[in-house]
Amino acid sequence: MNIGIDKMGFYSPHLYVDMNELAISRDVDPGKFTVGIGQEKMAVAPLTQDPVSLAANAALEILDETDQEKIDLVIVGTESGVDHSKSIATYIHPLLGLNPQARAFEIKQACYGATAGLQMAKGHIALHPDSKVLVIGTDIARYGLRSSGEVTQGAGAVAMLISREPRVLRLEEHHAYHTEDIMDFWRPTYAENAFVDGKFSNEQYISFFNRVWEQYKAASHLKLAEYEAICFHMPYTKMGLKALRTILEETDEANRDRLLANYEVSKTFNKNIGNIYTASLYLSLLSLLENQEGLPAGARIGMYSYGSGAVGEFFSGILQPDYQKQLHIQRHADLFASRKEISVTEYEEIFQQMLPADGSKADLAINEDPADIVLAGIEHHVRQYVNKK
Ligand code: CAA
16 A cells, blocks of 8 residues: 655744854854854744644644544654643644544654654554544754754744655655664753753764664665655754765765755755754655755655654655645745744843743733744643634
């Protein structure tokens, strides 16, 4: 049975900081942030956007009535959940008008969560061919003001509808994954910001990639030349390139050029959003599909997922005929064009704003946020969401 991605939605908050401005304010050469790290703009979430509203806004743009009826499994991957118990998947259920006869839960394994969800969805569709699964990666990446990871923060979500006879990307049958207990990046329950061993995390990202790439080659008998593009989890856009470079010698110059050119396109959105953890790999896929004209149907796209802690996985998919018809190219171009730049000072203020830690009543300024779905406040420890549409 053909199973894979049938639709893809995306949302990121309307505010951003320019990385040149951040570099100047941090007394760093801007080239380090824009070239060395490879980030140009960083999405900033106001209090009215949290991982629940980001997820709901990303899914809202792709679901029609049939989807709402047929979705019987909702999986949200996140590492910035808003509750130790209740899942984001249950929060978004009514916001999206989904059929109550569905399973809904949240998955956590750092940036790997959405990939875990995607693979579970594939298994679910194999058992229940008529159903549809909604998989969402949603995150707000926080390392802290003036930390070395600050330039790699971001905010956003990618939603994917998984079904049989998918119209965007058919997932191939092979898999390669690897798990090890390592401390490269983590966030204890008492911490608002992540802890990271930056250099070690870079090394592990590449080491896991090399391992699962070799495993996948052995399992699939596919060679590098048979890939049109490889999309990477992008904590920052230079990271995937470092991993890609380690295998380029496996093919000839023409193929190398094609893979490098497609890599450049696959980072288009990511370099303007920042790290969105679970959704970064899928934002990179969306960047490639929406910004690279002429990718042929039948082309194979490799996908490398990495979640610190750590789990790595490589898998691949085949682009489907007329996949372009499933995309929202203009809507996403409008989303980027309508964003508002804020100063570093404004970003620092927003970064430090928090909902009352004791759960007491707060009303947020929802009219300043153009998103359809917003967090309106909190009352008796209950988060209040509103769909303004
Ligand atoms: N012009 C151009 N390039 C410059 C430059 C300049 N003026 N100044 C410095 N550079 C280059 C450096 O040469 C370096 O390039 P290479 O990596 O190619 O050697 C690059 O800019 C970065 O410089 P540093 O290594 O000195 O940067 P840093 O020590 O300040 O930190 C970082 C970089 C470790 C990535 C840090 O931002 C960080 O900790 N980020 C968060 C962790 C992370 O993203 N890890 C990735 C793997 S883990 C993962 O993928 C999971 C996840 O999502 C977190």
